[in-house]
Amino acid sequence: MSDRIEDRLRDLLAERAADVTGNEAAAGTLIRKARVWRIGIAAAAVVVAAASAVAAASLVFSPNPRPQPATPRPQTVATIEVGRVMAVDAGAGGVWTANYEDGTVALVDPANNEVVKTIRVDDELGAGPSDVHVVGNNVWLSASDNMVVGHLDPDNLDVSVAADVGSAGMGDMTANAEAVWVVAQHDPASFEPLSSHGTRIDSATSEVPPPGNEFALYTDIAAGDAGVWALDESEGTLAAISPLEGRPRVAATGEERFTGAQADIAVGHGYVWVETSNGPTSRLARFDPATSETRSISVDGRGGVMAASPDALWLLTHRDDQGLLWSIDPETLAVQPEPLTMNGEFQSAAITYGFGSIWVSHDFNLLSRIATEPGVESPTIAPSPDPRGSGDVCDLQGPWIDCPEARWLRRVIAEARFEVTGETASALRMAVGAHELYAWNATASRPVEDVAADEGYVRRAQTDAFSDGTRFLWEAQGLHLYLSSATNQPIDRLPTSVIDRLISASRTVAREADLTGAQPEPTPTTQERRSEQLPGDRSRVWPISPDVPDEGKYLFTAPHCGIGWMIDFDASFWDAIEPDDYGEGENYPFFYNSDEGTITFTGENSAVYQASTGEEILLNRLPGPTIIDPCE
Amino acid sequence: MKYPVAMDKSAEVGRRRRATVRRQSFESLYLTYASSAKRLAYLLTGSEPVAEDVVQEAFLRMFRRFGDLRDPDSFASYLRRTVVNLCIDVGRKQQRERRWRGAMAPQINQSSPSPEGAYETRSEMWRALLELAPRQRIVLVLRYYEDLTESQTADVMGCSVGTVKAYASRGLQALRQGMEP
Numbered sequence: 001m002s003d004r005i006e007d008r009l010r011d012l013l014a015e016r017a018a019d020v021t022g023n024e025a026a027a028g029t030l031i032r033k034a035r036v037w038r039i040g041i042a043a044a045a046v047v048v049a050a051a052s053a054v055a056a057a058s059l060v061f062s063p064n065p066r067p068q069p070a071t072p073r074p075q076t077v078a079t080i081e082v083g084r085v086m087a088v089d090a091g092a093g094g095v096w097t098a099n100y101e102d103g104t105v106a107l108v109d110p111a112n113n114e115v116v117k118t119i120r121v122d123d124e125l126g127a128g129p130s131d132v133h134v135v136g137n138n139v140w141l142s143a144s145d146n147m148v149v150g151h152l153d154p155d156n157l158d159v160s161v162a163a164d165v166g167s168a169g170m171g172d173m174t175a176n177a178e179a180v181w182v183v184a185q186h187d188p189a190s191f192e193p194l195s196s197h198g199t200r201i202d203s204a205t206s207e208v209p210p211p212g213n214e215f216a217l218y219t220d221i222a223a224g225d226a227g228v229w230a231l232d233e234s235e236g237t238l239a240a241i242s243p244l245e246g247r248p249r250v251a252a253t254g255e256e257r258f259t260g261a262q263a264d265i266a267v268g269h270g271y272v273w274v275e276t277s278n279g280p281t282s283r284l285a286r287f288d289p290a291t292s293e294t295r296s297i298s299v300d301g302r303g304g305v306m307a308a309s310p311d312a313l314w315l316l317t318h319r320d321d322q323g324l325l326w327s328i329d330p331e332t333l334a335v336q337p338e339p340l341t342m343n344g345e346f347q348s349a350a351i352t353y354g355f356g357s358i359w360v361s362h363d364f365n366l367l368s369r370i371a372t373e374p375g376v377e378s379p380t381i382a383p384s385p386d387p388r389g390s391g392d393v394c395d396l397q398g399p400w401i402d403c404p405e406a407r408w409l410r411r412v413i414a415e416a417r418f419e420v421t422g423e424t425a426s427a428l429r430m431a432v433g434a435h436e437l438y439a440w441n442a443t444a445s446r447p448v449e450d451v452a453a454d455e456g457y458v459r460r461a462q463t464d465a466f467s468d469g470t471r472f473l474w475e476a477q478g479l480h481l482y483l484s485s486a487t488n489q490p491i492d493r494l495p496t497s498v499i500d501r502l503i504s505a506s507r508t509v510a511r512e513a514d515l516t517g518a519q520p521e522p523t524p525t526t527q528e529r530r531s532e533q534l535p536g537d538r539s540r541v542w543p544i545s546p547d548v549p550d551e552g553k554y555l556f557t558a559p560h561c562g563i564g565w566m567i568d569f570d571a572s573f574w575d576a577i578e579p580d581d582y583g584e585g586e587n588y589p590f591f592y593n594s595d596e597g598t599i600t601f602t603g604e605n606s607a608v609y610q611a612s613t614g615e616e617i618l619l620n621r622l623p624g625p626t627i628i629d630p631c632e
Numbered sequence: 633m634k635y636p637v638a639m640d641k642s643a644e645v646g647r648r649r650r651a652t653v654r655r656q657s658f659e660s661l662y663l664t665y666a667s668s669a670k671r672l673a674y675l676l677t678g679s680e681p682v683a684e685d686v687v688q689e690a691f692l693r694m695f696r697r698f699g700d701l702r703d704p705d706s707f708a709s710y711l712r713r714t715v716v717n718l719c720i721d722v723g724r725k726q727q728r729e730r731r732w733r734g735a736m737a738p739q740i741n742q743s744s745p746s747p748e749g750a751y752e753t754r755s756e757m758w759r760a761l762l763e764l765a766p767r768q769r770i771v772l773v774l775r776y777y778e779d780l781t782e783s784q785t786a787d788v789m790g791c792s793v794g795t796v797k798a799y800a801s802r803g804l805q806a807l808r809q810g811m812e813p
Contacts, residue, residue, distance in 0.1 A: 005804055005807055005808045006776060006804065008757065009757075009761075009772060009776045009804075009807065010776045010777070011754075012754050012757055012758060012761070013675055013773060013776055013777035014777070015754060016674070016675060016758060017671040017672075017674065017675060017777060020667075020670055020671045020674045020680060020683070101720065101767070127765065145765045347721065348721055364717070364721070
């Protein structure tokens, strides 16, 4: 059978190839085209060099003069190799790229502009990811080759099929807090929908509603602050999609400004934005759902994709081998006169906004970060000297923030009396007065001086730290610690006292239990614990630990369900006092997991448990037996 | 530093001569390779107009980089890789937003499959080939039309030999299903 299909395939390919007409006559045309291209590029270079601002502004057509927006000129601060990227979105602590050709999703940490995780998803989803949308703590993936919506959990990086869209196939996808939305893929031969439906998938239950919640013909879909909107770019139809039923309400149809050979839709700043290209220029139309008014402008370049930041709408177009990033005032539609110009392949670019930056994928495998914060100087962020993440710092499979080292750094920041305001995949975000900083750590695999020398750091005389102008580096307790600005400001402007406090805290907050002087763990008096079954699967149990002198330090192994379940020590049970920041306990896993630490008496009926990771928890002695829930 | 006028003229003559040689060489390469490149692009995209566009774009890119080619003998390999990458790109665009769907539609016969499920005509098998995942189709075309080895195919596609084997296996399996009565 195998030979047969291969032979038939060979014959078929040879036959089909023989039908193709030759095109040798096109050689002259091609050479002329290439020369025109070269002349065009040369001319453009001259124009740009001579009067780039005037030239670019003249390419933007508008019926009336308009004021120029005050937004600053964006600046590329990093370019990262992420894999063969097809889509990008930001959220859940990082920037996520769908690498269709690779069958992976890459997670870029905005703290250091590095890929900190590459997650294989095609095994689970049956195909490479062609789109990604991050909403809250959910990463939604489109695996359109296999017609499924995938879900990636940022906490543990588990990948699963969230919904099978069915035989209609998958077109564009978007997501909001309530649902994931996909539109049917069109039959490439007939340009008609395979079946006229789009699909709403409940993001909580992954349920695909039965037919009835269908809408026809739409090709592009987007969600944002003005709701969920779908576009039929061939008919110029724009429709609002009801959030619960998924039914379209046509807001405009036959609108020439919504039609084009290429189109993109975005929702932001209370408007619906439609970009269409029918030639060398891109037309951007703004639809106001409140008034049904449409205004449009033209921008140089074609094939635009859009993203909304808090202050602007960003439109990326391309011409020849250049990408043009335009900043547009969402209210006045004023276009920043000079776009950010990037060289490379931008036909298949994707774009998103997050972490104070626009992120643009281009050249098939690159992701560029473009700083957009007003008034911010944007130094180039140097590559990190050490890899971070679970593979380096801890053995957990998930992100670095779940590692003991991340929890320790959180305590260091608290000890230095700063506030943790957020987290990324491999860094904590902290507020220091008017500054916003990222802090992270990595295993000190070699002396900090060597790293500093290799990476161009300079020792700061007044501190025990090194600076390369964009971040600080120092060593404490077998770890390298890093500090960088979360707003791309020069880190050297940070007051020295901040560094001093963090260095001091990093060298005093225990990273592990201090076993010095600890006595062996007392052996239980019996293996048979007396217990009494109570309703609701609960039990009343009696201690089996022996009496010990009420002073000094003892090794102690917390049971399978942690110190929050049971501490049997010194012939008594003990109550572990949850710290003020206990919350859901995510930073105190030894409350519900086994742990090996120490117990030190501080009084006859009080003690301190020091966990293996250095945290100290107050214990109070309980009288007599205690009642416990089952340990699962 | 300023050079004497004569030196400027000499330099200009040299540049023109090099440009002429380059143009002639490139035309020669185009005449040699364009047809085979177009056939490959057609098998990868299923559309002759798209194949023409792909080949034009591929040659434009090659022309821009022509002076940088360290080994002109490798032109065919570079061209093949460029064509494949462009076809992959076309497939990606087609998938994501159907932006090129007008130009990109494979010219495939819409006849329905035979009741037995087996390919009765080559056009049915051709349609099945075009409905494969893009990377599977590319591997099959490179292996069974271009007669590349698995290693050469992996090199063109920028992936591992294992990946090539997997795509080939899945692609053939999918085609094989259409042969089963």
